[in-house]
Amino acid sequence: MAHKYNLEILAVFAIAAFCIIFLYTSITAKNSGFAGTDDIAAGKIAELSGTPSGEIHPIIPQWVPPSAEVESTLFALQAALGGMIIGGVFGFWIGQKKKV
């Protein structure tokens, strides 16, 4: 029986380990702000190119979410769209399998 669920057990352990290490880091490391690699790289580009991030101008003007909350909502919407497609297809397949 354990052999049958090897992958599920491994996935649960991997996700649990990921969460525990994250919690441990967030409690113990004083400087861990969990900044996005985008922001870290942007800072490094500014440092290496000598051009401050604020002076980098877009080539094509782009709409920017007005607040972090709106941005988070839109990211959640993207995840929901993906989740709906996956759920819909898996549901369709399960329905097909039950019919057979």
Next chain:
Amino acid sequence: MHIMEGYLSLQWCIVWWLFALPCLAYGVLHLKKVMDADREALPLLGVTGGFIFLLSSLKLPTPFGSSSHPTGTGLSAICFGPWITSVVCAIVLLFQALFLAHGGLSTLGANTVSMGIIGPLVGYTMYRLLKNTSVSMYTTVFLVTAFADLSTYVVTSFQLALGAVHPATGNVVSSFIVFLGIFAITQIPIAIVEGIVLALVFKYIVQLKPDILIHLNIFSEETINAARREADGP
């Protein structure tokens, strides 16, 4: 990580667009061919595309005090190859550039090359090398998805080192190592978890829709049937 608007010079944006556009055009033609040959492949395309949509929206914190997101491209690379994956990725990246300002429009070509073309191409090459070996199917899926993810960030580091740092202020090789240090270290734990999760998803696809995997010749009938028997248990 998607390269933000304005971070690459116009010349480099054009270079990466010129790289991406023929691949996307070939991907569209290949997609039409696959869909014309078998409409049953459409739901599988939906699942693989759905995972790119879902996973690339999840910004995950890592043990290194930074955060990044998975790419989810490995599953699509295995099922449909890198060219169709590039089309799906371009759609996801366009959505993120238009509605989230996550990645730029001028840098969309560069981001498509890293996440949609070279990452999946590395994964697909690995899949082809491992497909008919003694390496198990799920280990293959794990390795392909993890390496497709990691290689995306290696390419992004290279693109930034080439196009974002002025030669007078930063050497390309040393800048590449600097960016690799930022992305790769953050990405390693995320790529491992992504690999395990997508291997699990592949197991469910094998259980629910093995015929489409056999029909698309993703793995041999014997391998798929053996995996099904194993999943069904004694």
